[in-house]
Amino acid sequence: MAENKILKLHDNIQFIYELALARLELQSLNVDFEITNNLREFKLNFVDKIDLLKKSLAYFKSINGEFTDYHFIQQHNQTSSVNQYLTHWFYPYKGKFHPQMIRALINIIGVNPGETILDPFIGSGTTALECQLLGINCVGIDISPLCALISRVKTESLGALPEIEEAKDNFLMSVRPENGNLFQQGSLFSEKKSGDIKNKKVSNFFKLGEMIAHSDESRRGRDFQTSFISNINKMLASLRDYKEVKSRLGLELGEVDIRQGDARNLSVINNKVHGIITSPPYSIALNYVANDAHALTALGHNLDKIKEEFIGVRGAGFNKFELYNQDMDKAYRQMYSILEKGRYCVIVIGNVTFQSQEIDTTAKVVEQCESAGFALVKKIEKIIFGLYNIMQKEYILIFKKP
Ligand SMILES: C[S@@+](CC[C@H](N)C(=O)[O-])C[C@H]1O[C@@H](n2cnc3c(N)ncnc32)[C@H](O)[C@@H]1O
Structure with a gap:
């Protein structure tokens, strides 16, 4: 007799469309299921493809108590959202x-x-x-x-993590109040700084850090240089998260x-x-x-x-x-x-x-x-x-x- 497996939805699922997509995910993987427990759980009637479900599903937190990959990925988050x-x-x-x-x-x-x-x-x-x-x-x-x-930066930077770590100190050391406002001298600070960096992934990373700081300054009134430093550190922490997720889940x-x-x-x-x-x-x-006028202008457009x-x-x-x-x-x-x-x-x-x-x-x-x-x-x-x-x-x- 086939053993029943219980799929639990993520705790934050609250909209009807999410439930509709959760059902469609299972249907498209040809899974035979019933919805139980006031729409919070799905009972699998036929047990196969468990590994595939665990690896790919988006709206489910666990299968018979075992967390899905997506649940693990979601935990690696440097923000409150x-x-x-x-x-x-x-x-x-x-x-x-x-x-x-x-x-x-x-x-x-x-x-x-x-x-x-x-x-x-x-x-x-x-x-x-x-x-x-x-x-x-x-x-x-x-x-x-x-x-x-x-x-690009979201998807390519993991491949240059050691080089980015290496360049970081050189970048952040020069962003000091005594050096004046480095970000308003007509050209990109990160571009000048990375002139001798051949690796485009490294320069793109710092350039985006600068764009986030532009946005923080113009939309939230934050200090540019402080924002740049804290964003670069937070971005690096996210790359380390990505590295850990990739290795723990064995992602290709x-x-x-x-x-x-x-x-x-x-x-x-x-x-x-x-x-x-x-x-x-x-x-x-x-x-x-x-x-995004602030960032597009800063990029020289x-x-x-x-x-x-x-x-x-x-x-x-x-x-x-x-x-x-x-x-x-x-x-x-x-x-x-x-x-x-x-x-x-x-x-x-x-x-x-x-x-x-x-x-x-x-x-x-x-x-x-x-x-x-x-x-x-x-x-x-x-x-x-x-x-x-x-x-x-x-x-x-x-x-x-x-
Ligand atoms: C609704 S947004 C896409 C948001 C995206 N799904 C995300 O998760 O960030 C629409 C995008 O269309 C882009 N866009 C506008 N005109 C375009 C064009 N001619 N060719 C390609 N992209 C264009 C805009 O720059 C904007 O980023």
């Missing part, structure tokens, strides 16, 4: 994905280790890091040079390829991909250029010039919507052609309000993706409560390339 474990917290990027949801979606669309997932709007690199942890390769594209930097990390590029032209990717998980700009809801390439930012008034729709139409067609047949494309999107009118972005995405050739297979409503308990509604749309 449960989902900012390992390097996820590097740079406070607005509108990031919830990493646990991405891990679940990777399982749901059935991409295997060694295969490749594309995120053509990679933002702060959430998809890339979650793929890396599961041994899945990831190509991440973003028009923003800041996003390319953030996503996926390869990550981050490019600064345009989602409207994906012909730069040589091979077809085995899945797409992404969240494009929610229409014109957020101005990604203005939002002319905001007026680069803004022309950002979807949802170019144009003015109602013309912005027109341009947004044209741009996204191109992007969806590109995504369709780069995906292997029979595979899935997941798009996370929310509606937006413009001049007190709600714009149904989601219906437009479905229309555009269907016209590109995709078939909608699942639409999951994602209701979350944001700051001040304000309800935010987003949708997870799963399309298939027939």
Whole structure:
């Protein structure tokens, strides 16, 4: 007789969409289960694949008392926010994905280790890091040079940990009050300092530390140099966490390829991909250029010039919507052609309000993706409560390339 195994959900699971994704994770792994104990536990009716479940599941804390890998990973966190474990917290990027949801979606669309997932709007690199942890390769594209930097540093720095440790003292020693304000002398402090450092991963790491300090200063009024020092130390602690997680769980990390590029032209990717998980700009809801102006300027970019390439930012008034729709139409067609047949494309999107009118972005995405050739297979409503308990509604749309 088969022994029953009990799968327990993580304690912080509270939304219906999370339960829906937890069920889909098991269904896509062909697991026979029943939901018990007031929706908190799942009883496995047939016991096999336990190792696979333990290694990959996102929404479960334990299987018959044994912790899942994800539970162990989540414990390695230098911040007070449960989902900012390992390097996820590097740079406070607005509108990031919830990493646990991405891990679940990777399982749901059935991409295997060694295969490749594309995120053509990679933002702060959430998809890339979650793929890396599961041994899945990831190509991440973003028009923003800041996003390319953030996503690279989150996923490449572990490979240069000894060199970063070695360079650290040299960097931090020079950041002393008696040396004046090193960060306002027209060029990047970290760039000057790392001029003789050949390893790009090392210089990228310190450059991102400087960008986080820019953000701390402009958004939170913190002292730049103090913030730089404390961020570098905290970032290093996160890399040591990552090293420990990799070795304790015996992880084979996926390869990550981050490019600064345009989602409207994906012909730069040589091979077809085995899945797409992404969240494009929610229409014109957020101005990604203005939002990170401090860091983009520090990186030496002319905001007026680069803004022309950002979807949802170019144009003015109602013309912005027109341009947004044209741009996204191109992007969806590109995504369709780069995906292997029979595979899935997941798009996370929310509606937006413009001049007190709600714009149904989601219906437009479905229309555009269907016209590109995709078939909608699942639409999951994602209701979350944001700051001040304000309800935010987003949708997870799963399309298939027939
Ligand atoms: C909703 S955010 C993605 C956030 C991401 N999921 C994360 O976890 O951080 C959308 C991203 O689209 C990027 N973007 C805007 N126009 C683009 C374009 N033409 N090509 C590629 N990326 C673009 C923005 O820079 C922004 O990072």
